[in-house]
Amino acid sequence: GLNYKLMSYFWLPQPDSSMISGLNYTHDEVPFYLIRDYTFTGYRANLNVFECLSSMFQMHNELVHIWTHLIPALFMWGYAYSYYSRQQECRSINPKWQGEQEIPSSSLATIALQCASMAFVFTVSYFSHTFNPINEAWFVWCWQIDWSAVSLAILGQFATIITFGFYHNLQKQRFWLRVYSLCMGGMLLISNTSLFVMQSIAIKAIVISAAVALPTTGLFVDMCISLPSSDLTV
Numbered sequence: 001g002l003n004y005k006l007m008s009y010f011w012l013p014q015p016d017s018s019m020i021s022g023l024n025y026t027h028d029e030v031p032f033y034l035i036r037d038y039t040f041t042g043y044r045a046n047l048n049v050f051e052c053l054s055s056m057f058q059m060h061n062e063l064v065h066i067w068t069h070l071i072p073a074l075f076m077w078g079y080a081y082s083y084y085s086r087q088q089e090c091r092s093i094n095p096k097w098q099g100e101q102e103i104p105s106s107s108l109a110t111i112a113l114q115c116a117s118m119a120f121v122f123t124v125s126y127f128s129h130t131f132n133p134i135n136e137a138w139f140v141w142c143w144q145i146d147w148s149a150v151s152l153a154i155l156g157q158f159a160t161i162i163t164f165g166f167y168h169n170l171q172k173q174r175f176w177l178r179v180y181s182l183c184m185g186g187m188l189l190i191s192n193t194s195l196f197v198m199q200s201i202a203i204k205a206i207v208i209s210a211a212v213a214l215p216t217t218g219l220f221v222d223m224c225i226s227l228p229s230s231d232l233t234v
Contacts, residue, residue, distance in 0.1 A: 013048075013049065013131075013134045013135060013137075013138045014048065014134075014135070015046040015047060015048050015134050015135055016031075016046055016135045016136070019031075019045060019046040020046065021045065021046040021047045021048070021051055022044070022045055022046070023042070023044050023047075023055060023058055023059070023060045024041065024042055024043070024059075024060065025041075025042075025043040025044070025045050026040060026041050026043065027039065027040050027041070027043065029043070029045075030043045030045045031045065031136065033136050033139050033140075033198065034132075034133060034139065036061075037200065037201070039061050041061065042059065042060045042061030042062075043060070043061060043133075044060050044061075044062065044133040045133050046133070046134075046135070047133050047134060048134065049131065049134070052130050052131045052133065052134065053130070055130075056130065062129050062130075065125075065129040066126060066129045066130050069122045069123075069125040069126035069129060070122075070126040072118075072119075072122045073119050073122035073123040073126055076115050076116070076118045076119035076122060077115075077116070077119040077123075079115040079119075080112050080113075080115035080116040080119055081112075083108050083109075083111045083112035083115060084108075084109065084112040084116075086108050087108035087109045087112060107163070107164070110159070110160050110163045110164070111160065113156055113159060113160065114156055114157060114159070114160040116156070117152060117153045117155070117156020117157060117159075118153060118156070118157075120149055120152065120153060120156075121149040121150055121152070121153035123149075124145055124146055124148075124149035125146050125149065127142070127145075127146075128142040128143055128145065128146035139197075140194045140197050140198075143197040144191060144192045144193075144194075144197055147187075147191035147192075147196070147197070147204070148188050148191050148192060150191070150208070151184045151185075151187045151188040151191060151211075152184070152188070154180075154184055154187075154208075154212060155180055155181065155184040158176075158180050158216075158219070159177060159180070161219075162176045162177055162180070162219070165219075165223045165226075166223070166226065169226065172222070172226070176215075176219055176222075179215050179218075179219075180215055183211050183212070183214075183215050184211070186211060187207070187208065187211040190207060
């Protein structure tokens with residue numbers, strides 16, 4: 001039909017022709033890679049790109065996931081743009097400007113980065129939840145980019161913590177940013193393997209926790225040690 005001609009023209013992924021597309025398959029009827037723990041009905045399978053988009057407005061077991069990622073993504077992109085615009089405005093007026101809350105313009109850029117990293121992971125997760133039921137290869141790729149985005153979002157969040165935690169210590173900022181870049185780089189490589197994608201959510205959570213726990217423990221110990229003694233007393 002016309003949809004398949006358009007898909008071929010634009011090099012869009014095509015569903016597996018061995019199965020009829022649908023929105024309400026049971027876990028016994030769908031390919032193994034689509035099956036989720038404790039989810040028994042409402043599976044989408046073998047949809048093309050246009051059917052995936054239209055499924056955003058139909059009932060199935062990923063409908064909530066789609067909208068709870070899309071809506072926050074739009075909000076966070078708006079916040080990121082707002083803070084970035086304020087930072088640019090402040091720099092154009094006075095590079096050393098401090099606002100009502102004593103936040104210098106460089107810190108506004110850091111907050112904008114934090115918002116953008118969250119917006120990015122929500123956007124990619126929305127994409128992955130929407131388009132993963134096309135075929136197996138597309139399913140694997142969707143979740144590879146999803147977990148890759150999680151790695152980058154974690155890095156963005158800790159970049160903000162490091163920047164404010166060591167505001168007057170550029171050397172420590174650089175050190176901890178390198179540590180987290182290495183850890184999240186390793187997680188990025190692992191998340192781009194089909195073996196990782198096919199694991200249960202519990203295994204994935206353990207891998208992420210291992211990649212984050214050790215540097216985070218060291219970071220917060222260092223931040224506590226670096227605090228002036230006056231900040232540790234009430």
